[in-house]
Amino acid sequence: MRREDGSRDSPAMTDPEQHSYSRADLDRLGEKVAKGRTAAGLDPAPARTRAxxxxxxxxxxxxxxxxxxxxxxxxxxxxxxxxxxxxxxxxxxxxxxxxxxxxxxxxxxxxxxxxxxxxxxxxxxxx
Amino acid sequence: MNPAFDLTSWLFSLARGVAAGPMEQFEIVPIVPLSFGDGLDLSFTNASLWMLISLGTALLFFTWATRRSELVPGGAQGSAEVIYEFIAKMVRDTIGEDGRRFFPYIFTLFVFVFLANLLGLLPSTPGTPAALHTFTPTSHIIVTFTLAVLSVGIVVLYGLFKHGFAFLRLFVPSGVPVWLLPLITPIEIISFLSRPVSLSVRLFANMLAGHVVIKVFAGFVAVLIVSGGVLSAISILPLIGIVGVFILEFLVAFLQAFVFAILSCIYLQDALHPAH
Known part of the structure; x- marks a missing residue:
């Protein structure tokens, strides 16, 4: 798994053609992280804590x-x-x-x- | 058969059930009786069942979430990592780097209390025996008090183990004139002893109050609906209230688990650095 990710990453860094692909990948990752945070119930809580x-x-x-x-x-x-x-x-x-x-x-x-x-x-x- | 008649009788039976009493949901029901007489009763109750359910949920979730660790985590692994990092940061910020050894305890405590609070919000299936109704173990002070005593017990034992009698400096604040010490020391001892009590009362009272409020509002709705006329129409108001309180209860479930964990951290900090 990890090796596959690495080999996918390195052309993205060296080849400018691959830049947009890497960008989309990052966006998807950001979405996943946000979804995970919401699923864990951690997103709304800190804001409301202060309220x-x-x-x-x-x-x-x-x-x-x-x-x-x-x-x-x-x-x-x-x-x-x-x-x-x-x-x-x-x-x-x-x-x-x-x-x-x-x-x-x-x-x-x-x-x-x-x-x-x-x-x-x-x-x-x-x- | 007239469907309207059915609806009314159903509503009446619902109203009877809902108005049965807001405290009934906290009743301890033995599932596997195991009593030895003389006040020693080790029955497997609905409280035991729901504590096991919380534990099982935590085990299943974290096993499932970490079954395939990936460099770029997916949804489940991501949420597990968020919880891990959240507690790790809290422990680091409150106890410091040497508080790392308490991380497994604090993490377990937080996850258990949080899941017990959260799963207690699941609806019960109508018509099932009371032993299978949803139950919130943390709405019983004996459960929260046991957890709090565990936290404070770790503080005392670890403090004595690490610092010996120097741990008792906890009760002698620095910078206090000697003639004030006979007054200050009992005060410090009392505030130390009241920690497990206030820790447990806070969690238990929050859980109890939330569930009672929901049940009382539900009673309003049922009684208003069967009253007929205008009263039936305004039964929507307490229903909206239930929705609001229910959403708030999710926040409380998280917040109280967090407060329980962070106060345990603050107390453990005393065990590491007793002189204040």
């Missing part, structure tokens, strides 16, 4: 905030239970969870969205 980034960001940060509070409260309740004061632990854990949630919101706002993280994370990891 609904604000909504996605908001939801992501909201979920992280709520989860942080709940995990903090649960962890506090668990550790408090081990130490014999589940309610005190719950309250302290709730505060820490709230703080962790706020930190997550702050970090999320500073770092930009995870959805557009392809650009964002390159300068984000230090944050």
């Amino acid at each position: 609904d980034t604000a909504m996605g960001d908001g939801l992501r940060i909201a979920i992280e905030f709520v989860v942080s509070v709940l995990v903090g409260a649960g962890l506090g309740y668990f550790i408090g239970g081990l130490l014999g004061g589940a309610v005190i632990g719950l309250l302290i854990g709730l505060l820490f969870g709230f703080a962790a949630g706020l930190r997550g919101v702050y970090r999320g706002m500073m770092a930009g969205s995870a959805e557009s993280a392809e650009e964002g994370t390159r300068d984000e990891p230090g944050v």
Whole structure:
């Protein structure tokens, strides 16, 4: 296969008569690539990703905030239970969870969205 | 027999079926029961079936697409290569060159979640038993949570293996005054522990909400059609809504798989470089 392609390519490069053939070949290849991209569902997505980034960001940060509070409260309740004061632990854990949630919101706002993280994370990891 | 009568009764039965409840589609139905009592139930369910279907689809597609590797790829090989390069670029951009070793995991994760999301959008055949209805495994939090715990587990194990106790510097951000550390460290630990939860909740909630919305709108259509008169005429509105939401669901299926994979990458980056 590969040898056949190679032998087809080399006259195209040396012989100017073959130029149009090679051009059509390239166009067909471009069409195939475009079709493949569409088939893989990769073409429309990146464009739309940026369009609904604000909504996605908001939801992501909201979920992280709520989860942080709940995990903090649960962890506090668990550790408090081990130490014999589940309610005190719950309250302290709730505060820490709230703080962790706020930190997550702050970090999320500073770092930009995870959805557009392809650009964002390159300068984000230090944050 | 009067065909109009048939149509009405058919619509009524359809309405009953559609209005049965938007949560019914998430019901776990055992296909091969295998219960050991005492809460240990290893039955092969519709969730297991659809996870196997996702896996089988991925295996078939990539085997078929790469059966004859050509220098100039055709349609199938081209799409497989696009997916490969897309994930490879994402891993390279988020974790860096030394993140290459995680590529097989991230690629598998993305393809599995994406196919589970996507195949869950296939229509069910009416009249078949519930065990054979289309099912979205990622609409169950236990599935997504297991995947998220796997990701975070790899982070912890690999981080400890590579850096030893220096990995725990992850919880001690640099540049923080010593007197603040008793406050900051628990906060960091809580945000680390909430990662698998928020990762799994995000995927599960998106899948669940999308499918519920489609089903609720479908209920509107069915009920409006059988109400007759003007109400039947405006049943087209929720139908248009279904089409819109359904298209959006394809985007969500891709986007959530992508977000799951990229957040796993960002967390794995911590395992490689714990000091921030």
